[in-house]
Structure formats: structure tokens, C-alpha cells
Amino acid sequence: MMDLFRYDFDYTWPWTLGHVMATVVFGLLTVLVWRAGWSRLAAAATGTLAVWALVGAFIVHGPMRFNRPMDLPTERFLSSGSGRVLDAGAGSGRSALMVLLGRPQASVVALDLFLEGYGIGENTPDRLRANARVAGVEDRLEVQTGDLRQMPLESASFDAVVSAYAIDHLDPDGIRSSLSEVSRVLRPGGELLLMVVNPDGWTRVAFPLFGAHGYFGGRGAAERWRGAVVEAGFEIVEEGTAAATLFLLVRKGAAATD
Numbered sequence: 034m035m036d037l038f039r040y041d042f043d044y045t046w047p048w049t050l051g052h053v054m055a056t057v058v059f060g061l062l063t064v065l066v067w068r069a070g071w072s073r074l075a076a077a078a079t080g081t082l083a084v085w086a087l088v089g090a091f092i093v094h095g096p097m098r099f100n101r102p103m104d105l106p107t108e109r110f111l112s113s114g115s116g117r118v119l120d121a122g123a124g125s126g127r128s129a130l131m132v133l134l135g136r137p138q139a140s141v142v143a144l145d146l147f148l149e150g151y152g153i154g155e156n157t158p159d160r161l162r163a164n165a166r167v168a169g170v171e172d173r174l175e176v177q178t179g180d181l182r183q184m185p186l187e188s189a190s191f192d193a194v195v196s197a198y199a200i201d202h203l204d205p206d207g208i209r210s211s212l213s214e215v216s217r218v219l220r221p222g223g224e225l226l227l228m229v230v231n232p233d234g235w236t237r238v239a240f241p242l243f244g245a246h247g248y249f250g251g252r253g254a255a256e257r258w259r260g261a262v263v264e265a266g267f268e269i270v271e272e273g274t275a276a277a278t279l280f281l282l283v284r285k286g287a288a289a290t291d
């Protein structure tokens with residue numbers, strides 16, 4: 034939690050401050066209702082909402098790390114410790130920093146169209162670079178603007194790819210094209226760490242109204258993702274979960290050329 038105020042990934046206030054604000058509002062209401070001697074039931078209800086909001090704030094800033102670089106969900110990703118990594122859908126930098134901090138010998142190319150509407154207020158290459166500067170890793174980062182579905186990148190030019198909460202925003206054709214592009218830019222034997230939103234217990238407590246996420250979300254999501262990566266020619270090395278996350282670590286066949 035020490036690095037909570039160090040970075041500015043600029044996820045918008047409903048995500049980062051919504052629970053804190055709700056804690057204050059429901060907390061004050063509880064005190065008011067209690068002091069005024071109104072119904073105990075009303076005080077219990079507002080008190081319960083204040084506790085829920087406080088727990089939500091801890092989840093959002095603790096396990097979900099909305100304003101902190103994520104932790105790699107598996108130690109098996111880029112286990113050699115070095116190499117050229119693509120972050121496909123890097124946004125303001127949480128996933129690029131996850132790799133750069135977790136694998137200090139690796140370099141990262143951060144690819145994104147830097148679109149609005151993905152929860153990041155000011156989604157720009159400059160913000161991504163600023164966060165890399167704060168982490169002291171900007172010398173190992175290159176930022177490139179481009180589409181995941183048609184990457185402006187050379188074939189077989191990466192040892193590994195990470196993609197966090199980006200490909201799962203695309204429609205089924207987009208998912209297919211982007212996984213095929215990931216396979217093209219990976220060298221034979223290269224690996225992809227695919228992280229997608231998983232509405233797990235953490236998510237349901239913090240965001241009770243949050244439903245299935247994206248076209249592949251909902252019941253059977255893991256199976257759909259497994260099918261999509263296998264269809265794109267990958268073999269599955271590991272599958273697991275982290276807070277609000279389903280991840281698949283997959284490898285491009287050593288014999289494949291693109």
C-alpha cells in the first residue's frame with residue numbers, strides 16, 4: 034500500500050474514490066441518525082453501508098491495485114528474467130510496470146490506441162511515460178501507438194507478450210484478430226500472459242452491480258478463453274486467478290514461424 038500515491042494511472046474517480054466518498058457519506062449519515070435518536074434500523078442500515086464502502090475501498094486499492102502496478106500473477110512468465118516484451122493494450126502503464134518491475138532485465142514495448150472510455154481519464158503516451166519515470170524504468174520502455182487487431186510491429190520480434198484487461202474489451206472478431214497478431218509478433222516458443230477481468234468474490238463485494246465482462250464474460254468464460262487461445266495456435270502452460278483476474282499463460286509452438 035506504500036506506493037498508493039506514488040503513481041497516477043488516472044483511473045476515474047468512481048473507480049478510485051467512489052468507495053472512499055461513500056464511506057464518508059454513509060459514516061456521517063450514521064452519526065447523524067444515531068445522534069438525532071432516529072430509528073435504530075436506519076442507523077444500522079447506514080452503518081452497514083459505511084462498512085461495506087470501507088471494505089470496498091480496501092479491495093479497490095489493495096488486491097485490485099487500481100492505482101498501483103500489478104504483481105505478476107505467475108512466476109513462470111518470462112522465467113529467464115530477460116527479453117523483449119510487448120504490452121498489448123498498455124493504457125496508463127500498470128501492466129507495463131508490472132513486467133518492468135517484476136523482470137528488471139526485460140524491456141517493454143507498450144502498444145495502445147490510447148482510447149477514451151476504458152476507465153482511464155487522460156489515457157496518453159505521456160501519462161504512461163510519466164509513470165515509468167516514477168518507477169525508474171523509463172529507459173527500458175518504448176511506447177507505440179497502434180491497434181491490437183493490426184499491430185504495426187514486425188513478425189517474430191518479441192520473446193513474450195502481456196495483455197491485461199484489454200483484449201477482453203474487444204468483440205469476438207477483435208479477440209480473434211488480436212490473438213492472431215500476438216502469435217505473429219511472438220518468436221517461436223514465445224509466451225503470452227493473458228489477463229482478463231474475472232468477476233470474482235472481490236469484484237462482487239466491491240462492485241455488487243458488476244455483471245459479466247465483455248463478449249467472453251459470464252458463465253463459461255474460462256472455457257471460451259481457453260478455446261480462443263488454442264484456436265490461435267497456442268498451447269496452455271498455466272491457468273489461474275488473481276484478484277478480479279483470470280489469467281492464462283500460453284506458449285506459441287516452437288515449430289511455428291508466424
Ligand SMILES: C[S@@+](CC[C@H](N)C(=O)[O-])C[C@H]1O[C@@H](n2cnc3c(N)ncnc32)[C@H](O)[C@@H]1O
Binds near residue numbers: 144147152180181198
Ligand atoms: C482497461 S485499459 C487497461 C490498461 C492497462 N493494461 C491496465 O491494466 O491498466 C484497456 C486499454 O486497452 C486499450 N485498447 C482498447 N482497444 C484497443 C485496440 N483495438 N487497440 C489498441 N488498444 C486498445 C485502451 O485504449 C485502454 O488503454
